Amino acid sequence: MKSLFPLFLLLSLLTWTACEKDEQVLDKAGDLENVTYNPEAYNLVIPDNFRDMVIPADNQMTIEGVMLGRKLFFDPILSDDNTMACASCHLPSSSFTDDLAVSTGIDGIAGTRSSMSLLDVGFQDKGLFWDGRSTTLEIQALIPVEDPIELHTTWAEAISRIRNHPDYPTDFRKAFGIADRKDITKELAAKALAQFERSLVSSGNSRYDRAIRGEIFLSPSELNGMDMFFDQSSVLPDAECGHCHNQPLFTTNEYLNNGLDYAADLNDFQDKGYGNVTGKKSDNGKFKVPTLRNIALTAPYMHDGRFATLEEVIDHYNSGGQYAENRHPLIVDLQLTEVQKQELISFLHTLTDTTFTNNPNYSNPF
């Protein structure tokens, strides 16, 4: 016991020095208390045919929280060299994807996965990322900042910049009621980012949405495409898409193998996807079914961006895909004609929601 005393002394000394240093940089404790904290509930507007979003009790959305999240999302302050932000790989005009096959971080190193649309991301209930390795938006938001092939900094560095920023301390106070800029943490930054991401909801104004509400009529070719997509016609072939890309979100959020790669053995997949997360061999080569809303705006396609166009995507499905034991049984030779393939594509275009991509509340606030 006695022998611990010097250590204790050293620790107290260190702590004391740390405080000293802080105080030189930052204002006095409680420096934000004179800023009014009176957050206003954010009114999340959701299309009628969607379910309610599940929002964590400890991160209810407020106008101040969403606004702070939006600033952080667009601010390169979260990257090591101040060149990249979340928005660099998640561009509003591309439904929050980038236009690359695989994303490249601040050091110019390409990753192995394609950026994902953040449209309706708040409705995802079976995990985030192509392989589902992250459970909530609050946890997910912590990852890109320190990822060496993304923003490649440390949270300690990012938080120190935010604490010393002329506006952010006040913004954090308004959103979360902290008394002092020293109370700004990466967890609060992640909460704000998550709030902004939950606000990224379909507008309900795509041609598809308006047609099912009876406000407009789809063209005969779009209707044929829709009938094949949902297997609704006794004359046209089933394209089987709707089983996995089910309305209203145009995804079931499941992890499945849609036949992209040949694998004689399930251990042969180069990117094991969902199998890496569950540890089950039968899940190797499975990836998240992504939403098809705004799909015309998010090329290139698939987890590794291997298809440049929707034509290539449809050709893939029409071929029945590559063999692997766990290729989903609905990935079969569809026998669609050239005209039918075009009809399917014209239906996919009815899912374009430019009210969403042009929403001023989602744009760069700086």
Place this chain on the structure above:
Amino acid sequence: MKKITLFAVLFAFVATQYACKDDDDIVPASTTTEVALNFNAKYGADDLVLNSTYDYEGSGVKFSNLNFYISNVVLVKASDTDQTEILEIALIDFTTADGNKVVARNVPTGTYSGLKINIGVPSDLNRLPPTDFATTHPLGNDSQYWSAWDSYIFAKIEGAMDTLNAQIYDHGFLYHSGTDAANKEISINRNLELTADATGVLEFDFDLKALFNMNGTPLNIKDNPIVHDPNNLTITLNLMNNFNNALSLQ
């Protein structure tokens, strides 16, 4: 301050008293119990393990997905008219660790002569899409709903077959049942004594092999690999009827 504390304590006490009273009036705690319904997947005499190989009419077969809805589970007393619903709906899902188990709560104790289970989703619930339910509700799962039918998918059986016995499972198959007509009620006679001091346990065997019996001959999976057409329910109804033989109480 003291006054408030005293008042709060008093109030809490009175409230508790009332709460107990209430309970006694409605469901006396001493006369209800829980009943666990456990479904054990079988393939003939063997335990069924998903993604493992079995023989189907001389071909290798692996099942990758298996689930079905049970609904309107009632316990029946000696007279058939005396029925007690113990469970509205549950999805029995063999792909997750405990997905094959469900517990019915607040079940009145007593002596019962049997039970009835509906396989499927009753028509009133079948009219409500998954978005009307929380994602944690059995009906809140978008992947169990098929828009083209305006119906839940009552049962899913998916897998792949190795028709050449070459360890190549390239004949995928998928049987999805649905629409109101596909609901199937099953009655099981069994004397059950439910007491307050023990959870009742019902262990069911669910034999998938028995499900593929088409009036005496096994379904030709290779020729009928995908069955989800609401306008052609022959195979669907046959599969659903077979739950009668496939499901048994241990």
